[in-house]
Structure formats: C-alpha cells, structure tokens
Amino acid sequence: MAYCDKTGDHPPASLNNEDSRNGHDPATDKHPTPHSKGNANDCCSTEEARTVSVPHGLCVKKKKLVLHVDLNNTILVSDAVTSQGTIAALDYFISTVTWGQMSKQGKWMWMSDSPSLLPPCEGAVSYYSQFGRVAGFTSSTAGQRFRCVLDEHLAMLRWPKELKGDKELAVKGEDGQLYHWILPSFFQLLKDLVAEGRDFAILFRTFGSDLPRVLSAVSRALTQGSHPLFPDLPALKLSVNETPGQIRCSKKGAVLTRAEERLSTRDGERALYQYLSSVQCLGGFQDHFDWWARNTYSILGGKPLWVDPFDQDVQHIFIDDNIRQNDKDTIVHPKVFLDRDGSETRTASTSELYDLCLVQNDLLKAISDPEYFTQRISICQENYDRNLQQGAG
Structure with a gap:
C-alpha cells in the first residue's frame, strides 16, 4: 500500500470580482488541491477539523443566515432517486471519500486508510471516481478495510431501541433495523440557531422526490413535538412552508416557482436574490x-446560488455532499453579483467560496457529531466576515 507523504493547508478563499473581468473560466480552471490531515493508519477515523478556530455556538454578529440544505447524504442517509436505503447510501458515500490511484501495473493502490472529503495528496482519486458506483463497496475485497467505518456510523445512526418507531422520522434499513431518517444534527442546528437569537431561514434544495415528505416530517416535529429526542422543538416557534417550490434552468436563465409565486432571471437576477434573502423559517x-x-454534471448546470458580497445583512450558505473543488464535477452554481445593487453576476469557482458560502457535507461527521452543522456554519461566518473586512480594507 502506498501512502501520501505530503500535507498542506486549505487555500484561502476570496470573493474577488477581478477574476471575471480578466476572463476567468471556473469550469475549466485548475485549482490547487487541498490536502487532508487525517491519520493514514486509522481506518475508523475521519478527516480532522480545519485549522479555522470555531467559537462555541455561532458567531455573535446578528447577520441573517439563509441556509440552502441538500437532502440526500446531507441530512438524509438514503436516496429516493437511486432507490438506495440507509446502508447502501452510507456505503456509497464512503466510496466517495476514500482515496487511491492506479499503479503503473494497472492495480489499485490505497493512498490512505482514513476517509476524508479532500484528497490526501496530489494524484489521489476517490474509489468512486475511478470505478463508479460499486454495490456493497465495504463488503468487496477492495473496500473491506472500510467496513469498520460503515458499522461504526450505522450504530450511531440507529433509532434508539427503547423508543417506539415513528412512521416519518424512522426508516427501516436493509437489515431490518430502524434508523434515523433525518439526522439528529439537523434538529440540533435548529435549536442552536434559535438559542443564539439568530434571524435565519432554511431552504431544502434537492434534485430528488423526497422534498414533500421532508417538509411534512419537519413540520410535524416542529409543531407537534413528534421527535422523541427533541420533544421541545415546538418551543422554538418555527414554521414550515409545506408547499414545495421548483427552480428550473435553461440557456435563457432560471425560473423559480412556488404556489402562485413566480420569478425569472429574465427580469434580472437581483429579484431572485432579494426573494431568497427575504424568506422566513423553513421551506x-x-x-x-x-x-x-x-x-x-459541471458547475454551470448546478443548483443556482446567488451571492452578494456587498450585502452586510444577509449571508447565503449552501450545504451539499456533492460540492467539490472540481468545477467539472460539482453540484452548486455560485453566481456572484459584480456591483452593489447591480443585476450582473459572474460564475465563481467552488474553491473561491469553499467554507465561505459552500459547505461540502461530511456525512460521517454529520452522523457522529451533533454540533457538526452548527460548527460548519460558524466557520463560514468567520471566513466570510474576515473576507469582507479584507475587501473593505
């Protein structure tokens, strides 16, 4: 087995509008590869936290947060589109965060035994990138070294045996056991945001068909206290718009619809930004x-996210497991406004907004750490505020 011997820090992100004016094309640009700092000899450990300091709780500054949250493999461990249950979805995710490379003899060599979001060294590729979806990855000869990672996180994901199963919040896995359908760390995030007195909204953003069911389940937990681990959620006084909306894109632009509401970028992209910045609670x-x-599957076809670096009152953050620092293979299309109050935008590269407005979800940590989402948002706020201060200077 060949291990990487190089480590490095995450490159600084920025909101530099000069890139677009100088002909920067993020879909073809090559960015430096960040390196993880995990223990290469511990197959049950995950990538260590980044070096950005994380204060307890969220940032004190009361800027409104609009959190765009993916569903599958972000707050749900399942995938209705691919018909993956809990075990298959988690097994697949592990194949996307384990790294190796092909030898000159055409054999696969592991570069690390520790799962990590980012490649451990230059030249390393994920098992999924090399071989595609492999059913039963951790049961295969190549992937069995990561079986302990799967078993460890399934154990943490299991619905408590002493609690009665819930038809919306618990799901039966392929092994017949009950698992959390929505990660507890998501509900903990709601409690943390309210405890901080934060003005915020959460918008679920998914390609799949689970949205109506998620909206219903979250609404019931928030209004009826149906989650046995979070019976006090009704005290948060949060509401859910259970009407699913749609965002459809074409060469002519994007169209957002929800019930009787309809906005189009043909009327200017600023209108969609203002609409999304003004939403309340959850939807x-x-x-x-x-x-x-x-x-x-490139950045140009991804879920649109409008970002205004001149807005001192609102910060948009997108959390998705398929956000990657390879703009030819990523799921969010960041569109950054060029001028204050203007309507013209540019496509920002993923690396430019990574850990400022874009969070690549670490499903393993979202399962194991109840404060995971709270901490990731805190890191984004800290980086974003520092970036704006540097820009103003």
Missing part, C-alpha cells in the same frame, strides 16, 4: 436535475 425547492445532466 424547499426541487432543483433541475436534467439541466445539471445536460451540462455534464
């Missing part, structure tokens, strides 16, 4: 998978 939109596929 959701189904994004346009076919558009992403037609754009070869």
